[in-house]
Amino acid sequence: MDVPSARGEVTEILIARLTAGERAPLDDLAATTTAALAASDDVLTDDDLQLALFLMYELHYGGLDGVADTWEWDPRLLAVRERIEREFEAALRRAVSQPRATRDVSEALFALVTDDDGPSLSAFVERDATAEQVREILACRTIYTLKEADPHSWAIPRLHGRAKSALVEIQADEYGGGRPERLHATIFAAALRGAGLDDRYGAYADHVPATVYTSMNLMSLFGLHRRLRGAIVGHLAAYEMTSSLPCRAYATGLRRLGFGDDVTDYFDEHVEADAVHEQLAARDLAGSLADDEPEIANDILFGAAACLAIDGRLWGGLRERFEVGESALRKPLP
Amino acid sequence: MSAASSAHPASITSCPDGPLIVRGELALFDDQGEAVMPNRRTFALCRCGASAIRPFCDGSHKLVGFRTTPPPRTAAVTFDEPAPSTLNAE
Incomplete structure (x- = not known):
C-alpha cells in the first residue's frame, strides 16, 4: 500500500525513517513513542499511535510501497512496536471485562x-x-x-x-x-x-x-x-x-x-x-x-x-x- | 462435531439450538425437486424454519429463539467485574 500521511509526531518520525532506507537511525522514534504513550488520553482511540502500530504490523502483511522489506524484522523497530503493544493490551484489559464460562x-x-x-x-x-x-x-x-x-x-x-x-x-x-x-x-x-x-x-x-x-x-x-x-x-x-x-x-x-x-x-x-x-x-x-x-x-x-x-x-x-x-x-x- | 472429508460418507451434524451442518458429497433438492447447489463444501441447513435463504441457514434461529434443548437455568458466562457499558456489535 502507499504510505499514508502522518497523524502526529510518532507517525511523522516513523514514516520518515521507514522511507529513508534500511537501518536508518531510530533512537528518536523510541523516545517520541514513549512520550506519546505517556501523554495519550486513550491509546484505543489515539490516531497517531494506532496508525503507527498499524504501519508496523503492515510490514508483516502486504508491506508498504517504498519501504524496505527488511524493516519487518528490524529488532529496533520491533522494540518500539512492543512498547505500543504493551500499552494497547493493558488498555484493552482495562476496557474489557474478562468473561468466564460457567459450563463450557x-x-x-x-x-x-x-x-x-x-x-x-x-x-x-x-x-x-x-x-x-x-x-x-x-x-x-x-x-x-x-x-x-x-x-x-x-x-x-x-x-x-x-x-x-x-x-x-x-x-x-x-x-x-x-x-x-x-x-x-x-x-x-x-x-x-x-x-x-x-x-x-x-x-x-x-x-x-x-x-x-x-x-x-x-x-x-x-x-x-x-x-x-x-x-x-x-x-x-x-x-x-x-x-x-x-x-x-x-x-x-x-x-x-x-x-x-x-x-x-x-x-x-x-x-x-x-x-x-x-x-x-x-x-x-x-x-x-x-x-x-x-x-x-x-x-x-x-x-x-x-x-x-x-x-x-x-x-x-x-x-x-x-x-x-x-x-x-x-x-x-x- | 467431527469433520468428514469428501472421501468419507457425507455427515450431518446437529448444532444445539442451531442448524444442521453438512459435510461431504450429497445431492440436495428443493420443494419442486430442483437440484440445489450449495455454495461451499461445508454448509448449514435451516432447522428452525425461519431462514430467508432456505434450505440454508441464515442465523435466524437466534431471532426466533429456536431451541433444541431446554434453556439453562443459570448464566453461561460471568464477568470478573461489571460489564462495560454496552458496546454494540456491528
Missing part, C-alpha cells in the same frame, strides 16, 4: 454475543442510511476486509488437531474454497468498485478514523503473538457469530438504496457463509481448543469480548456521527 466455552460464546445488544450500524443501514453514508462505511471496512481472514490465519500453525482442522475449514471458505474469484477479499473489492470506490489496499488510509486501525490492530496483536492464540480464536468466533444477521440487514439496506448485485454479493455471501462459520468457530474451533488447552479458555473469551467491544466502538461510533448528520471520515471521499 462455546455456550459462553453464544451467551456473550446474545447479550451484546447495543445500537447496531447494520439496522441503521437497513432502514435509514444514505448512499453516501454507505460509501463511508465501505471505505472504513477496506482496511480489514481487503485482507479479510488474514490475521486469523496466523493462528493456523499454532493450533493442533481438531482446532486446527476447524480453523482451516473456515479459512478455506474465506479464501474461496479453491476459486480465486470467490475469495472474500476479492468479492469485497468488486463491491467497492460497484459502489464507485477505489479497491486498492490503503486507498482510504487517510480518510478512516483511528478506531478502524484499532480494530485491525486488535486482530494483528492477537494473531501475531502465539501467547494470544486463544484470543485470536475467540476474536474469530465473535466476529463470525455477529455477522450473518447484520449482513442480511446490510444487503437489504443496499438494495433499498439501489446498489446493484455486484455490491450486495459480498453481504449476501456472508449471510450464508457466516451462518456456517459461526457454528464451526464456536464449537469445532473454540470449543475444541478450550477442551485441548483449558489453560487458555479465558483467553478465548477475552478475545471474543474484545472483538465485540472494539468493533462495537468502531461501528457504533460511525452510527453516532451519521445520526447527527456528520461524516464519519477525517476528510471527504473523492
Whole structure:
C-alpha cells in the first residue's frame, strides 16, 4: 500500500525513517513513542499511535510501497512496536471485562454475543442510511476486509488437531474454497468498485478514523503473538457469530438504496457463509481448543469480548456521527 | 462435531439450538425437486424454519429463539467485574 500521511509526531518520525532506507537511525522514534504513550488520553482511540502500530504490523502483511522489506524484522523497530503493544493490551484489559464460562466455552460464546445488544450500524443501514453514508462505511471496512481472514490465519500453525482442522475449514471458505474469484477479499473489492470506490489496499488510509486501525490492530496483536492464540480464536468466533444477521440487514439496506448485485454479493455471501462459520468457530474451533488447552479458555473469551467491544466502538461510533448528520471520515471521499 | 472429508460418507451434524451442518458429497433438492447447489463444501441447513435463504441457514434461529434443548437455568458466562457499558456489535 502507499504510505499514508502522518497523524502526529510518532507517525511523522516513523514514516520518515521507514522511507529513508534500511537501518536508518531510530533512537528518536523510541523516545517520541514513549512520550506519546505517556501523554495519550486513550491509546484505543489515539490516531497517531494506532496508525503507527498499524504501519508496523503492515510490514508483516502486504508491506508498504517504498519501504524496505527488511524493516519487518528490524529488532529496533520491533522494540518500539512492543512498547505500543504493551500499552494497547493493558488498555484493552482495562476496557474489557474478562468473561468466564460457567459450563463450557462455546455456550459462553453464544451467551456473550446474545447479550451484546447495543445500537447496531447494520439496522441503521437497513432502514435509514444514505448512499453516501454507505460509501463511508465501505471505505472504513477496506482496511480489514481487503485482507479479510488474514490475521486469523496466523493462528493456523499454532493450533493442533481438531482446532486446527476447524480453523482451516473456515479459512478455506474465506479464501474461496479453491476459486480465486470467490475469495472474500476479492468479492469485497468488486463491491467497492460497484459502489464507485477505489479497491486498492490503503486507498482510504487517510480518510478512516483511528478506531478502524484499532480494530485491525486488535486482530494483528492477537494473531501475531502465539501467547494470544486463544484470543485470536475467540476474536474469530465473535466476529463470525455477529455477522450473518447484520449482513442480511446490510444487503437489504443496499438494495433499498439501489446498489446493484455486484455490491450486495459480498453481504449476501456472508449471510450464508457466516451462518456456517459461526457454528464451526464456536464449537469445532473454540470449543475444541478450550477442551485441548483449558489453560487458555479465558483467553478465548477475552478475545471474543474484545472483538465485540472494539468493533462495537468502531461501528457504533460511525452510527453516532451519521445520526447527527456528520461524516464519519477525517476528510471527504473523492 | 467431527469433520468428514469428501472421501468419507457425507455427515450431518446437529448444532444445539442451531442448524444442521453438512459435510461431504450429497445431492440436495428443493420443494419442486430442483437440484440445489450449495455454495461451499461445508454448509448449514435451516432447522428452525425461519431462514430467508432456505434450505440454508441464515442465523435466524437466534431471532426466533429456536431451541433444541431446554434453556439453562443459570448464566453461561460471568464477568470478573461489571460489564462495560454496552458496546454494540456491528
